[in-house]
Amino acid sequence: MNPLPGNLQPKDFKSDVKPVWCPGCGDFGVLNALTKALASLKLPPEQVALISGIGCSSRMPAYTSVYGFHGIHGRALAVGAGLKAARPDIHVVVTGGDGDGFSIGGNHFLHACRRNMDMTYIVMDNEVYGMTKGQASPTTAPDWTASEFTPSGTHARAFQPAAIALAAGATFIARAFSGQPNTLAQMIVMAMQHPGFAFIQVLSPCPTFRPEQKDWKKIVRPFAVDDLPTSDPAQAALHCQRDDGMSTGVIYVEARPVWRRSKAQEMTVEDIEQEFQL
Amino acid sequence: MYDCRMNDTKRRNSLSIALVGSGGAGVVTVGNLLLEAAAVDGSYGLMRRSAGPQIRGGESAALLHFADVPVECAGDYYDLLIALDWRHAERFLDEIPLTACSCVLYDPAAGDLPAPVVHTDARLVPVAMQRLAKEIKFGRANMIALGLVSSITGLKLDTLCETVSGALSAKGEDVVTGACACIARGAKLGQSLDIELSIPTAQPGAEARWTITGNQACGLGALKGGVRFVAGYPITPASEMLEWLAGRLPRTGGCLIQAEDELASVNMILGASYGGVPAMTVTSGPGLALMTEGIGLAIASETPIVVIDVMRGGPSTGIPTKSEQTDLNIALYGMHGEAPHVVVAPVSIPDSVFTVRWAVNLAESLQTAVIVLSDQLLAQSRMVANRPPDVGFVPRRVTGQAGVENYRRYALSGDGVSAMAIPGTTGMNYTADGLEHDERGTPSTGSQDHLQQLEKRAAKLTGFDYGDHWADVEGDGTIAVVTWGSCTGAVKEAIRRAGEHGVPVRLIALRLLAPLSTRYLEQALEGVTRLLVVEQTFSRQLYHYLRSQLDLPQCTGTLARPGPLPLAPGEVTERLLAEAC
Ligand SMILES: Cc1ncc(C[n+]2csc(CCOP(=O)(O)OP(=O)(O)O)c2C)c(N)n1
Ligand code: SF4
Ligand SMILES: [Mg+2]
Numbered sequence: 001m002n003p004l005p006g007n008l009q010p011k012d013f014k015s016d017v018k019p020v021w022c023p024g025c026g027d028f029g030v031l032n033a034l035t036k037a038l039a040s041l042k043l044p045p046e047q048v049a050l051i052s053g054i055g056c057s058s059r060m061p062a063y064t065s066v067y068g069f070h071g072i073h074g075r076a077l078a079v080g081a082g083l084k085a086a087r088p089d090i091h092v093v094v095t096g097g098d099g100d101g102f103s104i105g106g107n108h109f110l111h112a113c114r115r116n117m118d119m120t121y122i123v124m125d126n127e128v129y130g131m132t133k134g135q136a137s138p139t140t141a142p143d144w145t146a147s148e149f150t151p152s153g154t155h156a157r158a159f160q161p162a163a164i165a166l167a168a169g170a171t172f173i174a175r176a177f178s179g180q181p182n183t184l185a186q187m188i189v190m191a192m193q194h195p196g197f198a199f200i201q202v203l204s205p206c207p208t209f210r211p212e213q214k215d216w217k218k219i220v221r222p223f224a225v226d227d228l229p230t231s232d233p234a235q236a237a238l239h240c241q242r243d244d245g246m247s248t249g250v251i252y253v254e255a256r257p258v259w260r261r262s263k264a265q266e267m268t269v270e271d272i273e274q275e276f277q278l
Numbered sequence: 279m280y281d282c283r284m285n286d287t288k289r290r291n292s293l294s295i296a297l298v299g300s301g302g303a304g305v306v307t308v309g310n311l312l313l314e315a316a317a318v319d320g321s322y323g324l325m326r327r328s329a330g331p332q333i334r335g336g337e338s339a340a341l342l343h344f345a346d347v348p349v350e351c352a353g354d355y356y357d358l359l360i361a362l363d364w365r366h367a368e369r370f371l372d373e374i375p376l377t378a379c380s381c382v383l384y385d386p387a388a389g390d391l392p393a394p395v396v397h398t399d400a401r402l403v404p405v406a407m408q409r410l411a412k413e414i415k416f417g418r419a420n421m422i423a424l425g426l427v428s429s430i431t432g433l434k435l436d437t438l439c440e441t442v443s444g445a446l447s448a449k450g451e452d453v454v455t456g457a458c459a460c461i462a463r464g465a466k467l468g469q470s471l472d473i474e475l476s477i478p479t480a481q482p483g484a485e486a487r488w489t490i491t492g493n494q495a496c497g498l499g500a501l502k503g504g505v506r507f508v509a510g511y512p513i514t515p516a517s518e519m520l521e522w523l524a525g526r527l528p529r530t531g532g533c534l535i536q537a538e539d540e541l542a543s544v545n546m547i548l549g550a551s552y553g554g555v556p557a558m559t560v561t562s563g564p565g566l567a568l569m570t571e572g573i574g575l576a577i578a579s580e581t582p583i584v585v586i587d588v589m590r591g592g593p594s595t596g597i598p599t600k601s602e603q604t605d606l607n608i609a610l611y612g613m614h615g616e617a618p619h620v621v622v623a624p625v626s627i628p629d630s631v632f633t634v635r636w637a638v639n640l641a642e643s644l645q646t647a648v649i650v651l652s653d654q655l656l657a658q659s660r661m662v663a664n665r666p667p668d669v670g671f672v673p674r675r676v677t678g679q680a681g682v683e684n685y686r687r688y689a690l691s692g693d694g695v696s697a698m699a700i701p702g703t704t705g706m707n708y709t710a711d712g713l714e715h716d717e718r719g720t721p722s723t724g725s726q727d728h729l730q731q732l733e734k735r736a737a738k739l740t741g742f743d744y745g746d747h748w749a750d751v752e753g754d755g756t757i758a759v760v761t762w763g764s765c766t767g768a769v770k771e772a773i774r775r776a777g778e779h780g781v782p783v784r785l786i787a788l789r790l791l792a793p794l795s796t797r798y799l800e801q802a803l804e805g806v807t808r809l810l811v812v813e814q815t816f817s818r819q820l821y822h823y824l825r826s827q828l829d830l831p832q833c834t835g836t837l838a839r840p841g842p843l844p845l846a847p848g849e850v851t852e853r854l855l856a857e858a859c
Contacts, residue, residue: 046703062709062711067701068707068708068710069709070712072575074541078537078542078549079549081549082549082551085549085550087701087702108542110538265529272501277665
């Protein structure tokens, strides 16, 4: 990574745009952690692009001072992949919510994991659709009945982001809590330094539509095992499956060849068109 | 009624040959070899492939047309039909009209002649192609057929053998030797049949000649235009363009990704283009439908992209292997909200090189989405053409220079185009947004910002000078035809024939469909008293669109019919010569 000549502080990675987030929203912690991480990586802001879809959490890019693309719902990973493929020199970070990334964008999540492009994906998981005012998301527990949309619950098992990322082929998988921005900042640094697709599921409470998540700070704890992170997918799967989804830490790190553009002998377009000559 | 026995000067010096057989019979191979060998001998030609719905083993036909000038459409009738077998013949015989002057060579071992063939009164000549092939080591009936055609049409045997050796060399010496022996055997037999047809040849000109398909021509146009990133998802009839590009983009320093779906394709190219690299995706109708939200994002965020839609029969999965022009409406109106963008269409196979190159230039200059409507007929036909002229454009995306104070990505400027900073440029960091925004790009729901940005995005398209490229306008007279895409070839031939009947007709083949150059179109229609709008749709999409944009002459008629049959020049000529609107 290109080190930064001057000494930029985390605040230098924030823009002057005031977030639309509700007071107490977990996403503030993620913004703080992200700007901390960027400052400690000493990256020139113009070398970083933050890509997002739609949702409260997807508002992130405009609140930072790096390059940003606030696209459409669910497609951020595809925008990020195109940018990274076309501009391998740019550090690509994709952010968004659980609905954006696991529901409408679920297919892109699977394929981004298996493609293993060198980028970082941060999902702010609040087990709800915040922006559209409190509907169930893929990570919502099936018995959650507080939404008028699903008054008797979702009748569907909750999506397990880490286990699915593992099965799909992500090479760096971690879980963090937005209430611990320093730990999260360190994790983002590791993720951005990891060569390949790095996925961080951030438990990021939505006090407005899931007030009970204010208690998350009492529940979250680091994984109580001493063999994480592992590079053994079976071991990682075991810990993911045994966990209640509230343990934090880096779970899985694998050194697998990173997606690369295919190389070929260079030719001019004039040379190429010779194939049509009679 | 057309009488083939009359010495009809209205038909040009041309020859049409149909080769049919079930999937594995190799008729497309023969068609390609024939096209190429005839081209080497000096002929111009066009080969259309007609395939059934099966993946392998279904019916297939190679439909060839030769002339002494470049051929841009099918003929009305076939002079020669060679059938290796008749499997599923009922599915495609309506694509191969025959007359009493046609000649049908068929293998008697391949079953009964279909009744519609017998009813044409065409001359029927049985030839035991399968049996002859079996007598030759590595012999194949399709090569016997190739030999037959060569002697019937006067194709030079050595040119043919050279072409075949080149094309089949990868399959080994035995295969080449077997093929050449079959061709010689077929040719000898052909001489005894007393059928005289000839492939017209042109005087050798100075121009270099190409054999190229529409899909390849679009791909080449993209490379020439500077596209260096492509993402796409396989779909008939567009996949071949993606496959062609996949092998060539890396050679130009570019990159192609097979995406997980069309939603990813269009968003990937948005990411690449945001990164400063001209980007394109290629699809057909079902994929275009999936991409519409992403195209809207390109328009709102002012990110240049090119989307090529190779149209096929719709709606839904429709008729994947056959041509239609029915995606005009979705290309024009498919986006939600008010989303001004550009729609262009090539008017011929060689023109695809220019039109796509132009499309890239328009996208880059105007920072918007450009949809290119090609169609299956252009895309999958192979043509012997004069090398298309090289019309260069200066690539001109307005980007930002480092160090601009108080950079505003969506600044209101005179022509509506504002500087687009490229990631990596110091001090110009901004966030592109599909949310309505102010000049800086900060999301805004303010009425003033919305109105100003709507005006900005509209003005940059309406104020732009598209030059002469908006249409191909030819000829004069008080009758005119407005058409587009692959219909143009048949219309041109019809206009030529009408001219020989002493009826001059103007041609207006639209290349720029949106924004429509109404002022130029009105000028082109000056003095026209009768107008015919020709298109391959059921609901007359082009006609209704034109009517919504300008006043058409009182006497305006339409010749609109859906696919899968391509428009024949004869049906257009008939309409032109009729007195009615
Ligand atoms: C195609 C489309 N469908 C639906 C929506 C409406 N929508 C906006 S945000 C959102 C859900 C956001 O949830 P999540 O990604 O979890 O983000 P959060 O707001 O919780 O941070 C939905 C359904 C949309 N913008 N686009
Ligand atoms: S609705 Fe929830 S997720 Fe959205 S800003 Fe408010 S607290 Fe945050
Ligand atoms: Mg959410």
